[in-house]
Amino acid sequence: MYPFVRMFKELFVSRNAAPLPLTGTHVSHHICWPWDIDMWMELNNGRTLTLFDLGRIPLAQRVGLIRVLxxxxxxxxxxxxxxxxxxxxxxxxxxxxxxxAVGWDDKFIYLDQTLWKNGECTTQALYRSAVTGKGGVIAPARVMEAMGLDDNSPPLPAWVQAWIDADAVRPWPPVMDESAVDTEEMRKAS
Structure with a gap:
């Protein structure tokens, strides 16, 4: 289940926090609860991505994006x-x-999120985020204008640009593996 209570708590805690510049860093603190773990008794990889919402949404609030949305x-x-x-x-x-936020291009805003335990990084996620409207993706330049900001992105770090470049040559839709065995079909056949 989505951690709605935790999200409301984070939004409440950060409601009076000082505004941040668009590329400012929002810092938050969290506990790995028993419902966040997997069968190996550690934070589940999928849950980690959900927990990153607990940092991104308050970040969007503090930089003024939520108001514009x-x-x-x-x-x-x-x-x-x-x-x-x-x-x-x-x-x-x-x-x-x-x-x-580390920067943006003509379509997406790129976000860097990290988890730290005892001063050591446990996880890093680089997200590609999009603002959407009735007509589809809203260009970041238009979003920046609506926020009253300069629409020029800071230079993207080389590792972010490398990911963008690599993802541009990744096939979409993906090629289906024709040799894959459907377990449902196997069950029906037996």
Whole structure:
């Protein structure tokens, strides 16, 4: 289940936090609860991505994006992610999350999020985010204009640009593996 209570708590906690510049870093603190773990007794990889919402949405609030989304009836969606899991997070571990926008291009805003435990990074996620409206994706330049900001992105770090370039040559839709065995068909056949 989506952690709505935790999200409302994060929005409540950050409601009076100082506004951030668009590329400022929002820092939040979280606990790995028993319902966040998998059968190996560590923070589940999918749950990690959900927990990153707990940093991104308050970040959007602090930089003024939520206000602009509401005013224009726009939405916010994730259009891709690349994740590195490097250290285990176990039940009841306390983690510090850092969330920040690193820049944008003509379609997407790129976000860097990290989890830290005892000063050591456990996980890093690079997200491709899009603002959406009735007509589809809203160009970041238009979003920046609506926020009253300069529409020029800071230079994207080389590792972010490398991911963008690699993803541009990735086939879409993906090629289906014709040799894959459907377990449902196997069950019906037996």
């Amino acid at each position: 509401r005013k224009n009836r726009w939405g916010l969606t994730m259009a891709g992610v690349s994740v590195r899991y490097r250290r285990r997070v176990k039940p009841f571990d306390r983690v510090e999350m850092h969330s920040r």
